[in-house]
Amino acid sequence: MNADTQFNVVMHDSVPVVQIDGDLDHYSTPEFRSVVSELIQQGHKTIIVDMSAVDFMDSSGMSGIIFAAKRLSAVDGRLSLVNCNPRTIRKLSIGGLTKMPSLLAIYPSLEEALQHPLEPQGKAPT
Numbered sequence: 367m368n369a370d371t372q373f374n375v376v377m378h379d380s381v382p383v384v385q386i387d388g389d390l391d392h393y394s395t396p397e398f399r400s401v402v403s404e405l406i407q408q409g410h411k412t413i414i415v416d417m418s419a420v421d422f423m424d425s426s427g428m429s430g431i432i433f434a435a436k437r438l439s440a441v442d443g444r445l446s447l448v449n450c451n452p453r454t455i456r457k458l459s460i461g462g463l464t465k466m467p468s469l470l471a472i473y474p475s476l477e478e479a480l481q482h483p484l485e486p487q488g489k490a491p492t
Contacts, residue, residue: 370435373386373398378480379454381413382413386417387418388420389421389423389424391426395430399430402434413443414476415446415464416448418451423453426440435469437470444470445470446471446472447470447472448474448475
């Protein structure tokens with residue numbers, strides 16, 4: 367439960383990458399939703415979220431990811447997660463999110479996600 371989570375948006379070839387540093391939980395999810403909503407309002411249809419510095423994610427964090435994925439899907443876009451730790455992958459799998467590649471893509475690295483920003487993605491790596 368860290369209220370000091372930081373969100374940083376870095377552009378990679380016109381694709382925004384949201385870097386999360388800290389927990390994605392009840393305290394930080396409203397800001398995550400705001401960051402994603404602003405990027406969608408700016409016209410971005412592909413958003414990549416770098417999860418490499420996420421220490422903890424609770425059900426509020428998962429709801430934030432679902433929110434982002436659905437908002438992007440509504441504009442024919444897609445959300446991609448990269449650098450997820452095994453605990454995060456497990457939570458996403460239990461929640462059924464790894465079985466919805468058209469809604470949420472999961473890649474082991476940023477480089478791989480950037481190579482396939484809107485292509486369908488298979489199951490999350492285990």
